[in-house]
Amino acid sequence: xxxxxxxxxxxxxxxxxxxxxxxxxxxxxxxxxxxxxxxxxxxxxxxxxxxxxxxxxxxxxxxxxxxxxxxxxxxxxxxxxxxxxxxxxxxxxxxxxxxxxxxxxxxxxxxxxxxxxxxxxxxxxxxxxxxxxxxxxxxxxxxxxxxxxxxxxxxxxxxxxxxxxxxxxxxxxxxxxxxxxxxxxxxxxxxxxxxxxxxxxxxxxxxxxxxxxxxxxxxxxxxxxxxxxxxxxxxxxxxxxxxxxxxxxxxxxxxxxxxxxxxxxxxxxxxxxxxxxxxxxxxxx
DNA sequence: AACAGCCCCAACCGCGACAGG
DNA sequence: CCCTGTCGCGGTTGGGGCTGT
Numbered sequence: 001x002x003x004x005x006x007x008x009x010x011x012x013x014x015x016x017x018x019x020x021x022x023x024x025x026x027x028x029x030x031x032x033x034x035x036x037x038x039x040x041x042x043x044x045x046x047x048x049x050x051x052x053x054x055x056x057x058x059x060x061x062x063x064x065x066x067x068x069x070x071x072x073x074x075x076x077x078x079x080x081x082x083x084x085x086x087x088x089x090x091x092x093x094x095x096x097x098x099x100x101x102x103x104x105x106x107x108x109x110x111x112x113x114x115x116x117x118x119x120x121x122x123x124x125x126x127x128x129x130x131x132x133x134x135x136x137x138x139x140x141x142x143x144x145x146x147x148x149x150x151x152x153x154x155x156x157x158x159x160x161x162x163x164x165x166x167x168x169x170x171x172x173x174x175x176x177x178x179x180x181x182x183x184x185x186x187x188x189x190x191x192x193x194x195x196x197x198x199x200x201x202x203x204x205x206x207x208x209x210x211x212x213x214x215x216x217x218x219x220x221x222x223x224x225x226x227x228x229x230x231x232x233x234x235x236x237x238x239x240x241x242x243x244x245x246x247x248x249x250x251x252x253x254x255x256x257x258x259x260x261x262x263x264x265x266x267x268x269x270x271x272x273x274x275x276x277x278x279x280x281x282x283x284x285x
Numbered sequence: 286a287a288c289a290g291c292c293c294c295a296a297c298c299g300c301g302a303c304a305g306g
Numbered sequence: 307c308c309c310t311g312t313c314g315c316g317g318t319t320g321g322g323g324c325t326g327t
Contacts, residue, residue, distance in 0.1 A: 016295075016321085038312060054313080055296065090315060105316075106294050 013047045017056055021046060025053055026061055059102045066098025070107055078104060078112060083126040 013021070028044035034057065037050035046053060070078075074096060081092045089101035089108075096104065108123075116123040 014297080036312095051298090051313085052296075058314095059295070087316065101315075102295075110293055 012041075012049050012052070014052075017048075017060075021048065022056070022061060025057060029057060029061075055102075059100045062100075064098055065100065070099075070111075074099070075112060075115070078108065079116065079126075082108065082112075082123075 024044050024046055028040065028046075032043075037054040040046075040050055040053050041048045044053070048056075077096065078092060081095055085091050087105075089105045093099050093101040093104050113123040116126075117129070120129050121127070122129050
């Protein structure tokens with residue numbers, strides 16, 4: 001019979017948002033910060049479900065959204081990231097400041113897919129369209145890669161999850177240092193889809209490097225670190241976005257209203273990966 | 286001008302992950 | 307360990323705008 005609805009639907013609006021609804025949501029989040037989406041609509045006087053409010057804010061109202069056309073550089077970055085990450089739109093969006101996962105997903109489906117097909121590339125596999133799976137698929141199940149290895153994405157049956165790449169990088173001490181400087185992805189070109197990772201041996205100077213700079217934080221298992229619930233965090237700072245935004249917890253609505261736990265934060269302040277979700281606007285004056 | 290078909294994107298839906306009780 | 311509530315992600319949809327006839 002499926003799950004129960006995410007919220008009371010009898011008295012909620014659906015469909016396009018009005019300017020008045022937008023303004024209410026903006027005003028409320030300005031005053032109280034993001035978070036606690038479930039209770040936000042009622043508190044903000046909106047006849048919407050929390051999910052809808054969250055989506056509207058994240059995809060449309062957030063002040064740091066770039067909007068407007070994608071640049072050629074963004075196009076290429078999306079293509080490269082997609083070849084590595086697959087349809088992990090939120091991860092891809094994390095590398096494009098001011099762009100949302102929804103926006104990138106839409107753009108992929110409407111523009112980039114077509115662009116790749118016109119180049120003769122399969123948008124899902126990033127392989128030439130005419131190539132058959134039998135011709136390119138590995139003959140045996142892949143064995144675990146050594147610490148530093150070449151990863152040939154041409155022969156990968158599916159895009160490698162970023163965590164898997166990081167694990168293979170063998171730089172785990174306290175946590176992942178991030179892929180920056182650990183795994184350098186090299187592509188001869190998007191067209192030939194000849195992507196490998198460091199330490200590559202051939203034509204390094206002539207190949208374009210894609211510095212993913214994906215900073216990944218691991219949960220540190222340290223009881224003394226009680227800054228944020230059971231999990232401590234490492235900052236996840238994206239290029240571009242960090243110029244005005246610094247990691248700073250504590251603008252979650254729950255926390256604002258005093259619902260936080262004894263350590264000062266509620267779970268809404270933190271992503272499941274252990275990263276802070278809330279950023280405090282740094283006064284630029 | 287009117288209509289049909291297409292395109293795009295904002296919004297919705299379902300599900301998995303996770304935390305807390 | 308199980309159940310429930312919540313969040314966030316990825317896939318899908320539908321309506322408005324655009325273009326061609």
